[in-house]
Amino acid sequence: MKQIKLKISIALLLIAIIAPVQAQNKKKTIVKVLSYNIYGGRTTKLDYNLEAVAKVIKDTDPDFVAMQEVDYKVNRSKKYDLATELGYRTKMAPIFARAMYYDGGEYGEGVLSKYSFISTRNVPLPYIEGEEPRAALEIITEIPETKDTIAFVGTHFAHEGNAGREIQAKRINEVFSKNKYPTILAGDLNATPGSGPINTLEEMWQTTYDRENPEPTIPSDNPRTKLDYVMFYPKNRWKVLDKKVIADTYASDHCVYLVTLELLDE
Numbered sequence: 001m002k003q004i005k006l007k008i009s010i011a012l013l014l015i016a017i018i019a020p021v022q023a024q025n026k027k028k029t030i031v032k033v034l035s036y037n038i039y040g041g042r043t044t045k046l047d048y049n050l051e052a053v054a055k056v057i058k059d060t061d062p063d064f065v066a067m068q069e070v071d072y073k074v075n076r077s078k079k080y081d082l083a084t085e086l087g088y089r090t091k092m093a094p095i096f097a098r099a100m101y102y103d104g105g106e107y108g109e110g111v112l113s114k115y116s117f118i119s120t121r122n123v124p125l126p127y128i129e130g131e132e133p134r135a136a137l138e139i140i141t142e143i144p145e146t147k148d149t150i151a152f153v154g155t156h157f158a159h160e161g162n163a164g165r166e167i168q169a170k171r172i173n174e175v176f177s178k179n180k181y182p183t184i185l186a187g188d189l190n191a192t193p194g195s196g197p198i199n200t201l202e203e204m205w206q207t208t209y210d211r212e213n214p215e216p217t218i219p220s221d222n223p224r225t226k227l228d229y230v231m232f233y234p235k236n237r238w239k240v241l242d243k244k245v246i247a248d249t250y251a252s253d254h255c256v257y258l259v260t261l262e263l264l265d266e
Contacts, residue, residue: 066154
């Protein structure tokens, strides 16, 4: 009996020693997220230079990119499939989600990912009659180094007014509050900090901007207004390691917003 108790004590001691070491050695899940309104593939000189757009992405080296104003075989953008073209140029996995039919093709959201997709879905957002339809594009993916599964959502809210943005914010909260995986939301929300739609989102999501001094993201040649965001949910599952607004005055009328996040244990 004494031998059994001794063996149990030794086993518990080993567990107490090994477990903290294993926890310390566990790789951290760190992801770089980029929100980028690509202006329908046009530059600020109104020409088409997808290499310039791709360079902005490659220079920031993100794991995930949420792209807004993405054309799919639209006449104005020379019938390019912009998500696929930029995926090829950046060596990232692309996916497009239609928000509406437009000019001989389709218009909506795009996501680029360093990692393959477990699943994807296109969530149509409510909109006010007379305004452009909007969507939220979600991917579920696994980070290979740590085997952590996360969700990444890219979206673009209504341009015209707060009423449309407000119902879109409520729909985002309703849909993605049910997610089983830690979730990142990124996009051009066409709303400023402290506005109704952003306040609605912040009831659920943790935002990453500086509340005392929000970083403006538009126009790219002289940023004055913050419209581009990265948020996360649940609020206790992510930690902001770094964030920056990067202006390229040629590639788009929006700056890009780059945020580095660490996934925390439950």
